[in-house]
Amino acid sequence: MTASVRRYSPADPGPDLFEQEAGVLQAARALYVADDADAERYRAALGDLTLHFERLMRETRRLIARSDRAEREMNALNQQLQTLTQQLEYRATHDALTGVLNRGAVIDQAGQALRRNGGAMIVLDIDHFKRINDEFGHPAGDRVIQAIARCLQELVQAPAIVGRVGGEEFTVLLPTLARDEALTMTERLRQRIAQEATGPAPVTASFGLSLNPPGTEFELAYGLADAALYRAKRGGRNQVVLAD
Ligand SMILES: Nc1nc2c(ncn2[C@@H]2O[C@H](COP(=O)(O)OP(=O)(O)OP(=O)(O)O)[C@@H](O)[C@H]2O)c(=O)[nH]1
Incomplete structure (x- = not known):
């Protein structure tokens, strides 16, 4: 039985794949109803039927095995596709150095959360970071950035x-509008970084904080927190300033 690849058309069903088997079956049927058949013809017909039946079973087993294999391959490819899609999505939304959300994703996700529920926006910036790069090199600077991200993710x-x-510079959006809660959390972040983000030299960060009602656009919340951050820098760094 050869399963050649061809287009299906209801008007033209194509050649009968079981032509030989149909012929043998038809001959056996004719013999079955004949009243003058002798044992020799019966034996010959039974032989033909056996031969073709065995061939059909062989071919069917082969086709089933092939279709099982194709299904397994397809499942494996589907799994690979899902993994690749997830990896791609992760890379498109996460910062390669730190694993936190990248700029595009944070603007998108924080923007949606702000519009829906509002929240406390923190903008923080490492103090005198240029010095770390200049004195200890860019890779040491990168490790400091990673350590800061870890502090943020832990808390x-x-x-x-x-x-x-x-x-x-990092952004954190807290799902709260409570002034004291937001200030306490931001202060905890500041302290954790000052205590634990150990690099080649002491590391601190300055923080700006804005409280934003539902419906606030990201740019506004960010702008307010960034202005507060500027004041924190001007005020001596390593401190939290709440936007007016
Ligand atoms: N290692 C490293 N350095 C970076 C990266 N992105 C930006 N920088 C450096 O960060 C430094 C930022 O310096 P500035 O904006 O002058 O600010 P600063 O030295 O942190 O000083 P203040 O913010 O005023 O406290 C520059 O030296 C940039 O080259 C990065 O991905 N890795």
Whole structure:
């Protein structure tokens, strides 16, 4: 039985794949109803039927094995595709150096959360980071950025959002509008970084914080927190400033 590849058309069903088997079956049927058949013809017909029946079984087993193999391959390819899609999605939304959300993703996700529920936006920037790069080299600077991200991830849990918006600047969106709660959390982050983000030299960061009602656009929340961050830098760094 050869299963050649061809287009199906209802008007033209194509050649009968079981032509030989149909012929043998037809001859056996004719013999069955004949009243003058002798044992020799019966034996010959039975032989033909056996031969073709065995061939059909062989071919069917082969086709089933082939289709099982094709199904397994397809499942494996589907699995690979899913893994690749997830990897691609992760890479498109996460910062390669730190693993937190990248700029595009944080703007997108924090923007949606702000519009829906509002929240406390923190913008933080590593203090005198240029010196670390200049004195200890760019790779040492990168390790400091990674250590800061780890501090943030350890303290900030979902549904809060952590992202790296720029070189040595991070954004955190806390799902709260409570002034004291937001200030306490931001202060904890500041302290944790000052205590634990150990690099080749002491590391601190400055923080700006804005409280934003539902419906606030990302740019506004960010702009307010960034202005507060500027004041924290001007005020001596390593401190938290709440936006007016
Ligand atoms: N290692 C490393 N350095 C970066 C990266 N992105 C930005 N930088 C560096 O970050 C430094 C930022 O320096 P500045 O904006 O002058 O600020 P600063 O030295 O942190 O000083 P203040 O913010 O005023 O406290 C520059 O030297 C940039 O080259 C990065 O991905 N890796």
